[in-house]
Amino acid sequence: DTAVSQTPKYLVTQMGNDKSIKCEQNLGHDTMYWYKQDSKKFLKIMFSYNNKELIINETVPNRFSPKSPDKAHLNLHINSLELGDSAVYFCASSRMPGAGELFFGEGSRLTVL
Amino acid sequence: DAKTTQPPSMDCAEGRAANLPCNHSTISGNEYVYWYRQIHSQGPQYIIHGLKNNETNEMASLIITEDRKSSTLILPHATLRDTAVYYCIVRVGSGNTGKLIFGQGTTLQVKP
Numbered sequence: 658d659t660a661v662s663q664t665p666k667y668l669v670t671q672m673g674n675d676k677s678i679k680c681e682q683n684l685g686h687d688t689m690y691w692y693k694q695d696s697k698k699f700l701k702i703m704f705s706y707n708n709k710e711l712i713i714n715e716t717v718p719n720r721f722s723p724k725s726p727d728k729a730h731l732n733l734h735i736n737s738l739e740l741g742d743s744a745v746y747f748c749a750s751s752r753m754p755g756a757g758e759l760f761f762g763e764g765s766r767l768t769v770l
Numbered sequence: 771d772a773k774t775t776q777p778p779s780m781d782c783a784e785g786r787a788a789n790l791p792c793n794h795s796t797i798s799g800n801e802y803v804y805w806y807r808q809i810h811s812q813g814p815q816y817i818i819h820g821l822k823n824n825e826t827n828e829m830a831s832l833i834i835t836e837d838r839k840s841s842t843l844i845l846p847h848a849t850l851r852d853t854a855v856y857y858c859i860v861r862v863g864s865g866n867t868g869k870l871i872f873g874q875g876t877t878l879q880v881k882p
Contacts, residue, residue: 713867747814763813
C-alpha cells in the first residue's frame with residue numbers, strides 16, 4: 658500500500674482552467690502538506706494542515722485553495738491556471754505539526770499550456 | 771531562505787563511501803539538521819536527522835561538528851541507486867509552525 662498517494666500523476670490543461678489534485682495518506686498522521694517544485698527544482702512549502710485545520714500558508718496566491726475533508730486527505734484546487742503554475746506538486750504528511758520527518762507522495766506534474 | 775549551503779554536485783565511485791558536506795553556520799542551539807534525498811522523478815525521502823550527536827541508521831551516518839556549524843552525511847557503500855539530489859535542511863520556526871525549507875541540494879552521481 659502506498660503511504661501517501663496523489664492523483665492525478667500528470668495533468669495537462671489550458672490557461673484559465675480550474676483543476677484539482679487529490680492527496681490521501683494511510684499512515685494515520687495528523688499533519689499534511691503541499692509543496693511545489695518548479696522547473697529549477699526548488700521545493701517550496703505552500704500549505705500545512707493539522708487535523709483539518711490550516712496552520713501554514715506561505716503567501717500563496719488565493720487562486721490556490723487547499724481543502725482537508727478529514728485528516729487523511731488534503732486536496733489542492735487551483736483556479737484560473739497560469740503558465741507559472743506549471744510545476745510538480747508534492748503532498749506530504751507527518752505524525753504531528755512541526756515535525757521534521759515527512760513522508761512525500763510521488764508528485765503530480767501539472768503543465769499549463 | 772534555506773539556512774544551509776551545499777556543493778551543487780559530487781561524484782562517487784560505486785562501493786566507496788560518499789561524504790556529502792553541508793554548512794549551516796547560522797544554526798541555533800535547538801535547531802535540528804535533517805537530510806533528505808530525491809531520486810529522479812520521485813518524492814523526497816527522509817534519510818536521517820540530528821541535533822548535536824552523531825547519528826547512524828540503516829541508510830546513512832550523520833556527523834555534526836562540535837560547533838554545529840557544519841555536518842557531513844555519509845553513505846558508507848554507495849550504489850548506483852544512491853544517485854540522487856541530497857538536501858541538507860535546518861528546520862526553521864518552532865512548535866506547530868516549524869517547517870522544512872529546502873535549498874538547492876547536492877546532486878550525487880554514483881559511477882560504476
